[in-house]
Amino acid sequence: GIQVEQSPPDLILQEGANSTLRCNFSDSVNNLQWFHQNPWGQLINLFYIPSGTKQNGRLSATTVATERYSLLYISSSQTTDSGVYFCAVARGSQGNLIFGKGTKLSVKP
Amino acid sequence: DTAVSQTPKYLVTQMGNDKSIKCEQNLGHDTMYWYKQDSKKFLKIMFSYNNKELIINETVPNRFSPKSPDKAHLNLHINSLELGDSAVYFCASSTRERIYGNTIYFGEGSWLTVV
Secondary structure (H helix, E strand, C coil), X not given: CCCEEEECCEEEEECCCCEEXXXXXXXXXXXXXXXXXCCCCCEEEEEECCCEEEEECCEEEEEEHHHCEEXXXXXXXXXXXXEEEEEEEECXXXXXXXXXXXXXXXXEC | CCCEEEECCEEEECCXXXXXXXXXXXXXXXXXEEEEECCCCCEEEEEEEECCCEXXXXXXXXXXXXXXXXXXXXXXXXXXXXXXXXXXXXXXXXXXXXXXXXXXXXXXXXXXXXX
């Protein structure tokens, strides 16, 4: 099956700093999504981005499908950005996402 | 107006019991899923279901079974609960209007503790 690796596994930032989270995947995919799991356990969909670049406020994401990686950028981080960020991919006509192990982000005030 | 809702949010039960977790989506999606998140936060697909087919992850014990009374509901039944079943179970839904890729929406999770 497809392997999904995320880096770094843990990240500690000071409020206001910028960061880049990376997701590598081992095979071609036609579905890639980024999620944020907040400290209360809620999984929030950030981006559906199998290719290209998208931006939403302080967050943006880029997927280079031919090189099998995706990046999530967080600018001017806030304490509410803390949590675990997951990358998930799928291939074929099924939507069954395969998740990476996540990047745990802690933003300090 | 919660998009994907699960009940109960917390469930503590004894080994050997049978329990169910209910899931409802009001998004009009045609595919629903169950995911399991273990103590290390690893998320893994258990089932996906639309009105045509059920796809089961082969690693899921047959003590787990999904039941879909209609398109908007996919309930999870667990028989003979074991300690290792303790986890957070997430229901999710998506639409397959686009064959290649779809955005998936998760419920808030159900924390199951088996004692």
